[in-house]
Structures are given as structure tokens and as C-alpha cells.
Amino acid sequence: MSRFVAAAALAALLFAPVGAYAKTFPVPDDNPIATVSIPNAWEPHEYDGGVEGTSEDGGVYVAVEEVNAKDVGEATGDGIEWFAKQGVKIDEKSIKTQDIKINGMAAFDMDMHGVDKDGPTHVSMTLVKTNSDTKFLYVYLWGSDKATQDNAKDLAAIAESLQATK
Secondary structure (H helix, E strand, O other): HHHHHHHHHHHHHHOOOOOHHHHEEEOOOOOEEEEEEEEEEHHEEEOOOEEEEEEEOOEEEEEEEEEEEOOHHHHHHHHHHHHHHOOEOOOHHOOEEEEEEEEEEEEEEEEEEEEEEEEEEEEEEEEEEEEOOOOOEEEEEEEEEHHHHHHHHHHHHHHHHHHOOO
16 A cells, blocks of 8 residues: 555656746736746745745855846946845956847856855856846856756756746
8 A cells, every 4th residue: 555655646746737846926026027937945035126046955046137227238237246245256257158048038148256255156147138128137146066056957947937028
């Protein structure tokens, strides 16, 4: 009998809807320009303009928020300033940029390394073009290289869940 119960429990886990493991958030909450799903284990919560969460192991922070900007340059400058205010010192020599696509949406990615209060850190800031001419999505990622690698599956799922609205 216990084998049957174990098999039934395993089947329930395998065939459970993915939504049971992640919550989809509008970004921003009022008049959204996009949606994103963040795993429940990351304890996501909304804030003014976006949503954020921290990996279950506490090693990676991710945030997705709306930003009003006239161009990519203005928006990326604001993002770098935000990291500086959080105590992250970016190694300017480590900055790598590239144009990418996320779910068919054009995006500009800045990947860099630096130091925070816990030591060496990996930072990524991706600016995603939405269906609005003056609104972008910031996707912030902040954590150690190891934590980023350890949470790669969840991070990929978060990125794949991004959808523009309107």
C-alpha cells in the first residue's frame, strides 16, 4: 500500500500545474505593461512599480520593474545608480553589453561583476522594450556567481515568463 501512496504522490507532483509553484504579477500593479512569474519559494512581493524576490537559498535577488525613460542610455544610467545606492561597487572593466531578445521582445543586457558587503558579486541589468514608446522593463539580477549558477533553472523560468501587455 505504501508504494501506491508514494507513486500517487509522485504523480501528483509531476502533473501538478506549474502555476502552483509560481505567481504571475502585473508590472506595474496598476496599468501593467508586462507580466512576470516568480517562484513562490522566492517569496515574491510587489512594490511601487514592480515585483521582487530572493532565491530560496538567499543567494540571488531579482526584480522586475517599470521604468519611464526616453532612451536606453538614460534608463541604464539610472540602473547603475540604483546598484551604487545598494552598496555595490561595479568593476567598470567587467561590463559586457549585448542586444538580446526575451520572448520576442528586444532587450539590452549589461552583465558585470563587482563587490558588495558580502564580497564578490555578479550583477545583471536587462532593459526590455515593451509595447510602449516611453516605458521599459528593468530586470535586475544580483548575487554571487555560484548562487546564480545554482538558481539558473529558476532564473531562466522567470525570464521565459516575461510577457508584454497592451
